[in-house]
Amino acid sequence: MALLQPSLVDPKIWQSCAGDAVKIPKLHSKVYYFPLGHLEHANPNPNTESLSLINSCRPFIPCIISSVDLLADPQTDEVYTKLLLTPVIDGSSVEPLEVHDDDDGDDYVVSSGKTISQSDANNGGAFSVPSKCAKLIFPPLELEAKLPAQELSITDVHGNVWEFRHVYRGNPKRHMFTHNWSQFVDKKKLVGGDSLIFMKNSTGKIYVGIRRVKKIAAAAVVQKKELVVMEAVKLAEKNEAFEVVYHPTAGDNFVVDAKVVEDAMKINWNCGMRVKRSLKNDDSSISVQHGTITNLCAPSNRPWGMLQVKWNEAKVLENTLQVGPWQIEYSFDAPSLHLQYPPTKRVKVAEDYTLSNDIQEVRHNSFSTSKFVEANNCNTRKVTFKLFGTIIQVGSDVDDSLAKK
Amino acid sequence: MALLQPSLVDPKIWQSCAGDAVKIPKLHSKVYYFPLGHLEHANPNPNTESLSLINSCRPFIPCIISSVDLLADPQTDEVYTKLLLTPVIDGSSVEPLEVHDDDDGDDYVVSSGKTISQSDANNGGAFSVPSKCAKLIFPPLELEAKLPAQELSITDVHGNVWEFRHVYRGNPKRHMFTHNWSQFVDKKKLVGGDSLIFMKNSTGKIYVGIRRVKKIAAAAVVQKKELVVMEAVKLAEKNEAFEVVYHPTAGDNFVVDAKVVEDAMKINWNCGMRVKRSLKNDDSSISVQHGTITNLCAPSNRPWGMLQVKWNEAKVLENTLQVGPWQIEYSFDAPSLHLQYPPTKRVKVAEDYTLSNDIQEVRHNSFSTSKFVEANNCNTRKVTFKLFGTIIQVGSDVDDSLAKK
DNA sequence: AAGAGTTGTCGGCCTTTCCGACAAATAGC
DNA sequence: GCTATTTGTCGGAAAGGCCGACAACTCTT
Numbered sequence: 003m004a005l006l007q008p009s010l011v012d013p014k015i016w017q018s019c020a021g022d023a024v025k026i027p028k029l030h031s032k033v034y035y036f037p038l039g040h041l042e043h044a045n046p047n048p049n050t051e052s053l054s055l056i057n058s059c060r061p062f063i064p065c066i067i068s069s070v071d072l073l074a075d076p077q078t079d080e081v082y083t084k085l086l087l088t089p090v091i092d093g094s095s096v097e098p099l100e101v102h103d104d105d106d107g108d109d110y111v112v113s114s115g116k117t118i119s120q121s122d123a124n125n126g127g128a129f130s131v132p133s134k135c136a137k138l139i140f141p142p143l144e145l146e147a148k149l150p151a152q153e154l155s156i157t158d159v160h161g162n163v164w165e166f167r168h169v170y171r172g173n174p175k176r177h178m179f180t181h182n183w184s185q186f187v188d189k190k191k192l193v194g195g196d197s198l199i200f201m202k203n204s205t206g207k208i209y210v211g212i213r214r215v216k217k218i219a220a221a222a223v224v225q226k227k228e229l230v231v232m233e234a235v236k237l238a239e240k241n242e243a244f245e246v247v248y249h250p251t252a253g254d255n256f257v258v259d260a261k262v263v264e265d266a267m268k269i270n271w272n273c274g275m276r277v278k279r280s281l282k283n284d285d286s287s288i289s290v291q292h293g294t295i296t297n298l299c300a301p302s303n304r305p306w307g308m309l310q311v312k313w314n315e316a317k318v319l320e321n322t323l324q325v326g327p328w329q330i331e332y333s334f335d336a337p338s339l340h341l342q343y344p345p346t347k348r349v350k351v352a353e354d355y356t357l358s359n360d361i362q363e364v365r366h367n368s369f370s371t372s373k374f375v376e377a378n379n380c381n382t383r384k385v386t387f388k389l390f391g392t393i394i395q396v397g398s399d400v401d402d403s404l405a406k407k
Numbered sequence: 408m409a410l411l412q413p414s415l416v417d418p419k420i421w422q423s424c425a426g427d428a429v430k431i432p433k434l435h436s437k438v439y440y441f442p443l444g445h446l447e448h449a450n451p452n453p454n455t456e457s458l459s460l461i462n463s464c465r466p467f468i469p470c471i472i473s474s475v476d477l478l479a480d481p482q483t484d485e486v487y488t489k490l491l492l493t494p495v496i497d498g499s500s501v502e503p504l505e506v507h508d509d510d511d512g513d514d515y516v517v518s519s520g521k522t523i524s525q526s527d528a529n530n531g532g533a534f535s536v537p538s539k540c541a542k543l544i545f546p547p548l549e550l551e552a553k554l555p556a557q558e559l560s561i562t563d564v565h566g567n568v569w570e571f572r573h574v575y576r577g578n579p580k581r582h583m584f585t586h587n588w589s590q591f592v593d594k595k596k597l598v599g600g601d602s603l604i605f606m607k608n609s610t611g612k613i614y615v616g617i618r619r620v621k622k623i624a625a626a627a628v629v630q631k632k633e634l635v636v637m638e639a640v641k642l643a644e645k646n647e648a649f650e651v652v653y654h655p656t657a658g659d660n661f662v663v664d665a666k667v668v669e670d671a672m673k674i675n676w677n678c679g680m681r682v683k684r685s686l687k688n689d690d691s692s693i694s695v696q697h698g699t700i701t702n703l704c705a706p707s708n709r710p711w712g713m714l715q716v717k718w719n720e721a722k723v724l725e726n727t728l729q730v731g732p733w734q735i736e737y738s739f740d741a742p743s744l745h746l747q748y749p750p751t752k753r754v755k756v757a758e759d760y761t762l763s764n765d766i767q768e769v770r771h772n773s774f775s776t777s778k779f780v781e782a783n784n785c786n787t788r789k790v791t792f793k794l795f796g797t798i799i800q801v802g803s804d805v806d807d808s809l810a811k812k
Numbered sequence: 813a814a815g816a817g818t819t820g821t822c823g824g825c826c827t828t829t830c831c832g833a834c835a836a837a838t839a840g841c
Numbered sequence: 842g843c844t845a846t847t848t849g850t851c852g853g854a855a856a857g858g859c860c861g862a863c864a865a866c867t868c869t870t
Contacts, residue, residue: 132818
């Protein structure tokens with residue numbers, strides 16, 4: 003039953019399992035690859051040797067997506083993706099292939115999730131189905147009947163079918179899985195805290211995906227992953243095609259759509275700015291985090307983790323303290339406690355006619371420090387990146403002008 | 408779980424499921440196809456219309472096996488085969504393809520069977536494993552342990568894997584399947600009397616096949632099968648390639664290796680001759696039936712069911728009362744009660760130079776009747792068949808010579 | 813803050829599964 | 842035909858699964 007090969011997953015099912023917040027670049031699209039993000043994704047505490055190698059590399063590498071595999075782990079059922087990236091040599095005349103929009107329009111997938119309780123995982127072999135899920139995903143039950151029941155065939159990410167009995171019982175009445183539930187818990191090694199995602203496509207076929215709480219990663223495995231990352235980085239630096247693996251549950255993607263990065267870099271991010279970040283929860287509801295930029299802290303002008311944000315909400319993962327501009331949004335609605343930042347985007351664009359194969363970095367060593375920035379222990383730097391032939395400047399004299407007000 | 412398509416089965420596993428007595432002709436080999444046998448295989452009581460059509464056809468048709476599919480029924484797990492036969496046009500110069508001997512030598516399959524009891528099928532969800540089977544097929548258990556147990560992964564004919572707990576318990580101690588056995592009974596719809604065949608190949612992988620007691624064939628299904636047979640017969644008669652389906656449990660094969668038929672036809676079969684027939688039982692043991700030829704009763708010189716045999720053993724299927732010569736062996740060792748027939752093969756062979764597309768039948772209308780034959784109410788006929796350009800004569804004047812003694 | 817709706821956990825009961833006892837059937841001498 | 846071994850069936854025991862009761866939690870207003 004347990005296949006040893008990773009399973010190819012239907013794109014819409016894969017997306018629902020990963021969560022709608024997870025963005026996988028499209029085939030043949032332009033992206034930026036962030037080596038530091040890649041390393042931190044494999045190992046949050048990388049060894050110094052790896053870090054120094056990363057520091058000697060370009061901080062971001064423009065690439066084209068040459069292949070996308072949407073996969074599922076045969077052991078854990080968790081979804082992940084394997085991408086083949088081909089570095090773009092600046093000024094090269096290779097015409098990019100057409101980006102195929104894979105939204106087929108007609109077929110859709112609706113999903114509903116639940117983090118399973120201790121009782122779901124251990125007790126009596128029954129699963130308490132959230133009423134939202136039952137209403138949205140499963141065929142309607144005869145709720146007036148004495149013992150409403152139906153047999154559901156639910157397909158996992160490997161294409162294996164599980165037959166559950168779905169009943170509506172108890173007082174107050176609720177939806178439950180009874181028959182075959184404990185076998186499912188047993189085979190999938192589910193524990194309290196793991197999440198299930200139930201999905202239904204336009205043909206009515208029902209699917210189930212799993213997100214695990216515990217990330218059991220042995221030190222040896224992490225070491226191995228780190229070595230694989232470093233091999234990829236070396237290939238990227240040589241402008242050769244390289245393969246990366248991205249697990250949506252292990253932090254943000256380090257391969258980001260070019261336009262998204264470029265647009266985000268055009269904003270004059272500065273200390274004290276109010277920002278937000280919308281997150282999808284396990285049950286596919288949306289929650290919004292609000293925060294304030296506390297520092298522009300990119301060493302060597304690395305956009306990955308350039309902005310340090312202090313989030314208002316307590317439960318925030320460590321790796322979201324330092325974010326890239328594309329990972330957050332400027333918060334228009336939230337009133338700033340100290341200052342009002344104008345939503346106007348002040349962008350400095352300079353046409354570049356130099357055909358160089360490397361990304362040009364121009365560091366402005368003359369920092370201008372405003373009173374506000376000083377008061378917030380925040381260094382404002384003028385930083386200019388060249389992105390696909392366009393020079394972008396971040397951390398401008400906006401502060402000064404505002405401070406003068 | 409339940410596939411709707413027939414499964415392709417590994418040849419050695421298929422053979423063990425069918426039983427070693429079942430002979431499937433090799434790809435590209437010469438065979439004789441018996442239309443009457445085909446019809447009786449589909450329906451033991453065929454309608455008169457079908458029978459009259461069969462009678463207007465050749466009684467046997469030489470063919471080449473153009474394809475062999477070894478299959479398993481997705482509903483019942485029973486094995487069967489689908490053959491594509493291409494009629495051989497006598498004298499045609501088409502060079503036959505090489506017959507590939509598919510015996511790979513190295514890999515073998517051992518098997519052990521059991522007809523399951525009422526208790527196996529209904530009670531308490533346990534299966535009493537025959538000790539022979541446990542010793543031959545399963546990995547050795549620590550028989551000295553207090554509760555010897557192991558988990559066995561057993562593959563069915565569709566490639567689905569079943570996990571059973573195999574224990575050695577009770578007083579007296581015996582091998583049993585406990586965990587998952589009742590699910591297997593349930594899913595496979597097993598009833599007392601059905602047989603299981605456990606197999607192990609040279610890599611140690613364990614398989615299970617099923618033979619059912621009840622042949623539930625609705626009248627409509629039988630009608631359909633009869634029509635399919637008649638279509639095949641019509642194609643065969645036109646010397647066009649045709650497909651046949653053979654179920655090993657439903658009687659002897661009507662597609663028989665040419666050499667086997669020819670050799671059997673060379674023997675002067677006669678009334679009173681002692682014959683034997685070895686049969687493989689469910690548990691893969693061998694039992695031998697003994698009998699006496701009571702009649703040479705082929706109407707229109709049809710070798711299928713030409714010999715009428717009275718078997719000594721009681722439990723004989725009806726369809727084995729009338730057999731073809733290739734289905735039995737001359738019994739050298741069994742002492743004849745009345746007469747001693749010499750084991751010498753008296754064969755009359757005549758070279759045939761006529762290039763005819765049809766099989767020549769020469770009926771000798773002058774019957775000679777001996778005293779012995781008269782006393783046994785047995786008609787001795789001289790019958791000549793042309794097989795692949797060789798004329799074979801059966802039921803000779805041996806009787807007379809013996810009777811004169 | 814209160815009410816309605818939802819869902820986590822528990823104990824009881826019923827079914828299924830697992831076990832050795834015993835006896836019946838079979839194989840071996 | 843006798844004995845040794847194997848295996849079919851049974852009743853009791855243990856485990857697993859299904860149920861409503863009740864309470865805690867969440868969401869809405």
